[in-house]
Amino acid sequence: MLDLLKSALGNSDLAEIVWLSLRVSGIALVFATVVGIPIGSALGLGRFVGRRLLVALMYTGMGFPPVVIGLFVYLLLSRSGPLGGLNSPLVPNLFTPGAMVLAQSIIAFPLVAGFTMAAVMGVDAGLRQQVRSLGATDWQTTVTVLLEAKVGVIVAVIAGFGGIISEVGAVMLVGGNIEGRTRVLTTAIVLETRQGNFEMALALGAILLAITFVVNVLMLRLQGKAFTE
Amino acid sequence: MNSAKPPAYIIENLTKVYKTRTVLDVNYLEVRAGEILAIVGPSGSGKSTLLRLLNFLEPPSSGQITYGQEVFGPERSVSLAARRSVTTVSQRPILLDRSVRANVEFGLRLRGQRDRDGQVRDALQRVGLAALEGQHARTLSGGEAQRVALARALVVHPGALLLDEPTANLDPYNVGVIEESIRALNSERGTTMVLVTHNIFQARRLADRVALILDGKIVEQAETEAFFEKPADSRSKAFIRGEMVY
Numbered sequence: 358m359l360d361l362l363k364s365a366l367g368n369s370d371l372a373e374i375v376w377l378s379l380r381v382s383g384i385a386l387v388f389a390t391v392v393g394i395p396i397g398s399a400l401g402l403g404r405f406v407g408r409r410l411l412v413a414l415m416y417t418g419m420g421f422p423p424v425v426i427g428l429f430v431y432l433l434l435s436r437s438g439p440l441g442g443l444n445s446p447l448v449p450n451l452f453t454p455g456a457m458v459l460a461q462s463i464i465a466f467p468l469v470a471g472f473t474m475a476a477v478m479g480v481d482a483g484l485r486q487q488v489r490s491l492g493a494t495d496w497q498t499t500v501t502v503l504l505e506a507k508v509g510v511i512v513a514v515i516a517g518f519g520g521i522i523s524e525v526g527a528v529m530l531v532g533g534n535i536e537g538r539t540r541v542l543t544t545a546i547v548l549e550t551r552q553g554n555f556e557m558a559l560a561l562g563a564i565l566l567a568i569t570f571v572v573n574v575l576m577l578r579l580q581g582k583a584f585t586e
Numbered sequence: 587m588n589s590a591k592p593p594a595y596i597i598e599n600l601t602k603v604y605k606t607r608t609v610l611d612v613n614y615l616e617v618r619a620g621e622i623l624a625i626v627g628p629s630g631s632g633k634s635t636l637l638r639l640l641n642f643l644e645p646p647s648s649g650q651i652t653y654g655q656e657v658f659g660p661e662r663s664v665s666l667a668a669r670r671s672v673t674t675v676s677q678r679p680i681l682l683d684r685s686v687r688a689n690v691e692f693g694l695r696l697r698g699q700r701d702r703d704g705q706v707r708d709a710l711q712r713v714g715l716a717a718l719e720g721q722h723a724r725t726l727s728g729g730e731a732q733r734v735a736l737a738r739a740l741v742v743h744p745g746a747l748l749l750d751e752p753t754a755n756l757d758p759y760n761v762g763v764i765e766e767s768i769r770a771l772n773s774e775r776g777t778t779m780v781l782v783t784h785n786i787f788q789a790r791r792l793a794d795r796v797a798l799i800l801d802g803k804i805v806e807q808a809e810t811e812a813f814f815e816k817p818a819d820s821r822s823k824a825f826i827r828g829e830m831v832y
Binding site for chain 2: 484501
């Protein structure tokens with residue numbers, strides 16, 4: 358196994374697979390975070406008509422099977438689909454990393470938004486009032502609450518990352534597991550397993566676990582003192 | 587306090603209704619510039635609601651509050667400058683999960699002020715906590731936390747300081763420090779203050795005028811001496827005697 362891991366690590370194809378995995382999941386996580394944190398904050402802090410419905414939809418999205426999201430994106434991007442037929446440069450083609458990023462962004466978004474919402478809702482309502490009383494604008498109040506909920510917000514990002522780096526169904530559907538183009542760690546593991554190369558599949562699994570571990574440790578460092586205390 | 591001073595606040599026909607319950611119904615009340623007005627009354631009488639409205643944190647259901655040149659009403663908000671000239675110290679000090687220093691300078695940061703060191707030090711000295719500047723807010727006792735909350739409010743030099751039971755549940759030493767800081771701030775800077783308390787002794791010690799609020803309505807308002815020595819309303823007399831009033 359160790360030899361296999363060594364040979365796998367020395368393999369240039371593997372480096373490409375690892376790089377693509379990180380690139381696709383990393384870009385998807387950035388999109389999901391940029392959209393998810395503001396929306397999660399708005400749902401957690403705002404009071405508006407339709408909020409309950411949106412929260413229910415958000416919770417549903419958190420438990421949505423990734424493969425169904427993959428199917429949804431597949432249908433959207435296929436030539437006869439509503440987006441695929443547009444031939445727009447803004448719409449990624451099926452079986453490209455762009456399509457995989459889109460699918461993973463949709464998977465990660467409710468996780469980031471939902472956990473952010475829960476984190477900001479956990480901040481003492483009196484603190485928000487106190488912050489406003491000290492002269493904060495709406496924007497300053499939201500940023501202050503997010504900073505107070507920092508630990509929970511980072512957990513939201515970690516949950517989003519965990520949900521997509523380990524995901525296989527959606528990337529398989531919209532990416533197609535094409536060698537040298539859309540093959541990522543999870544789809545490579547599936548392929549190796551199907552071909553009976555269990556040791557290689559295990560070695561790839563170990564690499565995936567190691568990547569997830571390192572990324573999570575880095576994110577935990579962002580939690581700073583709050584985590585170490 | 588000189589009664590000829592112009593009012594800082596004029597409250598007219600002010601009501602606050604939550605669902606179907608009217609919790610505040612004030613026909614007319616003035617807060618004079620530079621005075622300490624104590625609002626006394628039993629729990630649930632609408633004192634804290636009145637402070638939230640005076641701090642423009644929530645709109646009234648009807649009526650208006652005139653603050654300086656600005657009018658605050660159900661459909662009218664005030665400018666950020668007006669909002670930033672009023673701040674509240676609440677009964678429960680809720681500090682940020684940061685150092686004492688970071689908490690005190692928070693209001694200055696919101697206003698984009700630089701050169702905060704001297705102001706933070708001065709504010710902490712006023713409440714006797716200069717030595718705790720670098721300490722984390724979580725490690726403070728209840729009394730210390732309340733003094734930090736007071737320093738955090740006074741560092742922004744508010745035109746009006748609203749105090750919501752600022753010494754409730756504190757030991758006599760901390761009560762003394764806070765009352766002394768309030769007195770000094772009022773006399774040195776002329777800060778207008780509205781002190782909500784159910785401690786009539788504190789109202790008598792600190793206030794220039796006292797108003798009794800019952801069931802959301804102002805029952806009586808008078809100079810402190812007159813309020814305690816010659817209360818006009820029977821409910822004020824009963825409240826001063828420590829009896830239950832409704």
